[in-house]
Amino acid sequence: MTGPRHADRPGHTAGHTASQSAASPQNPDMLEVAPGTARDREAVQGWIPELASEDELRIALEKAFDYRGDITLTLRDGSKVEGYIFDRISGPALASSFVRIIPSDSTPRRKIAYADIAALAFSGRDTAAGKSWEAWVKKYWENKAVGAKGFGLQPDALD
Numbered sequence: 001m002t003g004p005r006h007a008d009r010p011g012h013t014a015g016h017t018a019s020q021s022a023a024s025p026q027n028p029d030m031l032e033v034a035p036g037t038a039r040d041r042e043a044v045q046g047w048i049p050e051l052a053s054e055d056e057l058r059i060a061l062e063k064a065f066d067y068r069g070d071i072t073l074t075l076r077d078g079s080k081v082e083g084y085i086f087d088r089i090s091g092p093a094l095a096s097s098f099v100r101i102i103p104s105d106s107t108p109r110r111k112i113a114y115a116d117i118a119a120l121a122f123s124g125r126d127t128a129a130g131k132s133w134e135a136w137v138k139k140y141w142e143n144k145a146v147g148a149k150g151f152g153l154q155p156d157a158l159d
Contacts, residue, residue: 049120051118051119051120054094057094057114057120058090058097061099061114061120062088063122064085064099064120064122065088067122069124070082070083070084070124071084071085072123073101073119074121075112075116075117076116076117081103081110082103082105082123082124083101084124086100093115094114095113095114096113097114098114099112099114099117100112
């Protein structure tokens with residue numbers, strides 16, 4: 001895969017001079033050297049997926065790995081584990097595929113085989129929802145416009 005060439009950037013077209021470049025504002029979207037990616041984060045908070053097939057279980061666990069909140073796993077023995085999935089190992093079979101979870105009750109980290117999972121729920125809130133760079137910049141300029149002082153990024157309170 002190749003990216004845009006330096007010569008393809010604005011200001012490198014035929015007949016364009018340095019004095020024209022200094023006099024005209026540049027569009028920051030046109031200055032990007034490599035195309036960016038947009039990561040679509042689905043709204044899965046509160047979702048309880050159907051796990052009728054192996055593929056559905058694998059897809060749901062991939063979304064759980066990408067999720068930034070707690071999930072609840074119901075195991076085949078009826079026990080439940082709530083926590084944050086921080087790793088997964090995808091093998092050829094469910095018995096050789098695992099999720100690693102940090103339980104919210106402060107018990108030691110656990111490694112659970114996909115084959116042992118009966119149900120999954122996105123039970124915790126997405127801790128990073130609405131905290132994009134664009135949202136922060138918008139809030140910053142709104143505060144600055146009204147003359148607010150001492151504002152900045154503040155961490156969420158621990159629930």
